Amino acid sequence: MIEPARVIDFWREAGPGKWFARDDGFDARFRDGFLEAHWAASRRELEHWMDGADGALALLLLLDQFPRNCFRSSGHAYATDPLARHYAARAVAAGFDAQVEPALRVFVYLPFEHSEDMADQQRSVELARGLPEEYLKYAIAHLDVIARFGRFPHRNRELGRVNTPDEQVWLDAGGGF
Numbered sequence: 001m002i003e004p005a006r007v008i009d010f011w012r013e014a015g016p017g018k019w020f021a022r023d024d025g026f027d028a029r030f031r032d033g034f035l036e037a038h039w040a041a042s043r044r045e046l047e048h049w050m051d052g053a054d055g056a057l058a059l060l061l062l063l064d065q066f067p068r069n070c071f072r073s074s075g076h077a078y079a080t081d082p083l084a085r086h087y088a089a090r091a092v093a094a095g096f097d098a099q100v101e102p103a104l105r106v107f108v109y110l111p112f113e114h115s116e117d118m119a120d121q122q123r124s125v126e127l128a129r130g131l132p133e134e135y136l137k138y139a140i141a142h143l144d145v146i147a148r149f150g151r152f153p154h155r156n157r158e159l160g161r162v163n164t165p166d167e168q169v170w171l172d173a174g175g176g177f
Helices: 004-014 024-042 047-051 053-070 081-093 106-113 118-128 133-149 165-172
Strands: none
Touching (some): 004 024, 004 053, 053 081, 053 106, 106 118
């Protein structure tokens, strides 16, 4: 079975240039290397990884980042978000976030930023205050979208939701992340 270090090493080696960009080749390598681990994590078969900071980070990468890269343009991109938030809350409560290397710490907090719940958004902004300014800027931008719409309009199509007129105007103007 896969170990947390393999997930983290893959992600670390990819670096910021791949983390937040659309790259079909990178997505394919991520999917090929970690699809079974994603499914195992989504079935909670890797629960024991929550015994330490590295395991928690690896779970969050598999449940929050993996689906966004490997299931783009489908509802499954968001299907494991509740489980990712569950593990992120546990990781923060255990102090694991402080044990994650600074360059990767944002991935412990992103499940809150990806939530459509205002309390999670507020928590995301508070947690991001300890990160580089760029991450705080994005946390605030996500909170602003939830404050305005109560959801992320750029997910509506994949989730079978109908855009409101205001959401459509925002999307037509380039809204999204």
